[in-house]
Every structure is written in C-alpha cells, then in structure tokens.
Amino acid sequence: MRVLGIDCGSERTGWGVIESDGRRHSVCAHGLISLSARTPFEQRLATISAEVKRVLAEHLPEAAAVEEVFYSQNVKTALKLAHVRGVVLAAIAEARIPLGEHSPLSVKSNVVGYGRAEKSQVQLMVRTLTGETIESEDSADALAVAICHAVMAATALRRIAR
Amino acid sequence: MRVLGIDCGSERTGWGVIESDGRRHSVCAHGLISLSARTPFEQRLATISAEVKRVLAEHLPEAAAVEEVFYSQNVKTALKLAHVRGVVLAAIAEARIPLGEHSPLSVKSNVVGYGRAEKSQVQLMVRTLTGETIESEDSADALAVAICHAVMAATALRRIAR
Numbered sequence: 001m002r003v004l005g006i007d008c009g010s011e012r013t014g015w016g017v018i019e020s021d022g023r024r025h026s027v028c029a030h031g032l033i034s035l036s037a038r039t040p041f042e043q044r045l046a047t048i049s050a051e052v053k054r055v056l057a058e059h060l061p062e063a064a065a066v067e068e069v070f071y072s073q074n075v076k077t078a079l080k081l082a083h084v085r086g087v088v089l090a091a092i093a094e095a096r097i098p099l100g101e102h103s104p105l106s107v108k109s110n111v112v113g114y115g116r117a118e119k120s121q122v123q124l125m126v127r128t129l130t131g132e133t134i135e136s137e138d139s140a141d142a143l144a145v146a147i148c149h150a151v152m153a154a155t156a157l158r159r160i161a162r
Numbered sequence: 163m164r165v166l167g168i169d170c171g172s173e174r175t176g177w178g179v180i181e182s183d184g185r186r187h188s189v190c191a192h193g194l195i196s197l198s199a200r201t202p203f204e205q206r207l208a209t210i211s212a213e214v215k216r217v218l219a220e221h222l223p224e225a226a227a228v229e230e231v232f233y234s235q236n237v238k239t240a241l242k243l244a245h246v247r248g249v250v251l252a253a254i255a256e257a258r259i260p261l262g263e264h265s266p267l268s269v270k271s272n273v274v275g276y277g278r279a280e281k282s283q284v285q286l287m288v289r290t291l292t293g294e295t296i297e298s299e300d301s302a303d304a305l306a307v308a309i310c311h312a313v314m315a316a317t318a319l320r321r322i323a324r
Contacts (some may be wrong), residue, residue: 045248046255069241077229079244086207086248093208 001155002028004061006052007138008084011035013048014138017059018130018146022154025147027132029059030139041083049087056095064092065100065139065149067107100149105131110148163315164190166223168214169300170246173197175210176300180292180308181223184316186311187196189294191221191299203245211249226254227262227311229269229303235302262311272310 007014016030071078169176178192233240
C-alpha cells in the first residue's frame with residue numbers, strides 16, 4: 001500500500017510517501033514545507049494546505065497518517081500545531097482517503113522497537129528500513145509515521161485473514 | 163466596509179457579513195455551518211473549509227475577523243477549536259483579505275459596551291445595532307465579531323486622519 005505520512009509543524013512540516021507491504025518499505029518521495037516565522041500565520045496555513053493538496057494529487061496515496069496531537073510541553077505550541085493539523089486533516093478528508101492517527105509512542109515502538117526512542121534513532125531506523133538517507137528530521141519523522149501506519153494496517157489485515 | 167465575521171466551533175460555526183461605516187451596521191447575510199458530532203472530525207474540517215470558501219467567494223468581504231483562541235476552560239476543547247480555526251484562517255489567507263483577531267473581551271466591549279456580557283446580551287445588542295433578529299447564537303456571535311472589527315477599523319482610520 002502507498003501511504004503518506006505527515007509531521008505537522010507551524011514552521012516545518014515534513015512529508016513522506018512510502019510503498020509498503022507492512023514489512024518492506026520503500027520511499028517514493030519526501031519533502032519539507034519550510035516557512036518563515038516572519039510570514040503571517042494564516043498565510044503559512046494557506047501554503048501548508050496548498051502543498052499538502054499538491055502532494056496528495058501528485059502521489060495518490062491510498063492512506064494518510066499523522067501523529068496524534070499531544071500537549072505535554074506547552075499549550076501555546078500545541079494550539080499552533082492544532083491549527084496546522086486542521087488544514088492537513090481537511091486536505092486528507094477532501095482527498096477521500098482514510099486517515100490514521102498514531103501516538104508518538106506507537107510510532108516509535110513500531111519503527112524503532114522502543115517507545116521512548118530519540119529523534120536521531122528514528123532517523124537512523126528510517127534509513128535502515130528504507131535504505132534511504134533522509135537529511136531532514138521532519139521528513140524522517142513523517143516517513144516514520146507512514147511506516148507505523150503500514151505496519152499496523154498489515155497487522156490488522158493479517159488478523160482478519162486468520 | 164464589508165466585513166465577514168466567523169465564530170469557530172467543531173460542531174457549529176456561525177458566520178455573518180455586514181456592511182458598516184463603523185457606526186451604522188447592516189447585515190448582508192449570515193448562516194450556520196452545523197455538523198454532526200458523529201461525522202469524522204477531518205470530514206467536518208473539510209466541510210467547514212469548503213463552506214467558508216463559498217461564503218468568501220459569494221459575499222466578497224474586504225476583511226474577515228475571528229475571535230482569538232482562548233483556553234480558559236478545557237485544553238481538549240481548545241485544541242479542537244484550533245483545528246477549526248486553522249482551516250478558517252487558511253481560507254481567509256487564500257482569499258487575500260486582511261484578517262482581524264479580536265479577544266472575546268474586546269468583542270463584548272465594542273458591541274455591548276461591557277467586556278463580561280452574557281451571550282444573550284450580545285445577541286440582543288446585535289439585534290439593536292443591525293435591526294435584525296438573528297435566531298442562532300453562533301451567527302449572532304459571528305456578527306458581533308464583524309461589528310467589533312468594523313468599529314475598530316473605523317476608529318483606527320479616524321486616528322490616522324487626525
């Protein structure tokens with residue numbers, strides 16, 4: 001299955017598309033929507049919306065996955081992130097593909113095998129699993145979410161098939 | 163000036179367009195985007211995005227105004243609201259009109275003359291100011307935000323003209 005993963009952020013939103021059978025994963029494309037903090041927030045949101053729609057139209061994923069929103073650190077940061085998530089989720093729904101929301105713990109467990117893994121470990125494991133070196137941490141995080149979704153989807157399908 | 167006000171909510175998003183010189187305000191149109199809590203959240207976001215874009219294209223406001231996000235009650239509720247705000251702000255930026263963000267205190271002060279006014283007082287004052295009875299509280303709130311914006315814009319212009 002072809003899965004789009006998105007790592008939302010108000011300044012840097014990473015994305016990655018993989019082709020996966022739940023065990024082997026290959027990277028089809030990945031990128032980073034990088035926006036200046038000096039650009040008005042609503043304009044950044046409009047750009048993120050347009051870019052995500054472009055990625056959806058160009059790579060035609062069968063499913064999309066994002067991390068669940070969490071607010072462990074800072075409410076203000078979480079609220080900004082939720083605005084970005086809003087436009088991303090709306091774009092996914094508009095493309096009429098299923099949406100998966102996974103906790104950071106689940107992403108790390110499924111990709112690294114350890115729920116409290118560091119960002120650098122996620123990046124390294126994405127390289128090991130896909131054979132590609134991803135420069136941007138945000139794009140690697142996006143690919144990790146996509147891999148997590150593919151693994152979970154394949155596991156769910158195997159359970160049904162039993 | 164023609165101002166669109168929007169009162170964001172994950173189940174009920176009110177909107178209203180006024181024509182105003184900062185003192186006299188008339189209602190051009192108003193409505194309510196009402197969505198079932200049973201509809202998946204991302205689909206609700208896509209519908210709100212499409213509806214706000216339709217209102218912008220149909221009524222061609224010169225400015226749009228929303229309330230600032232506040233999180234006095236419940237972080238979970240505030241995060242949901244922030245997702246809705248995200249798609250609304252992106253639609254406004256896409257329409258290339260200026261965005262005004264006003265605190266609930268400022269809206270109530272400018273419309274009712276009292277920052278801690280009740281919702282019913284806002285609704286009553288919107289009726290008094292525009293001569294129109296607005297059934298939906300959410301649409302009345304949206305018109306109140308638009309009126310607040312028009313009053314503040316006119317005051318700012320008078321200051322510059324001095």
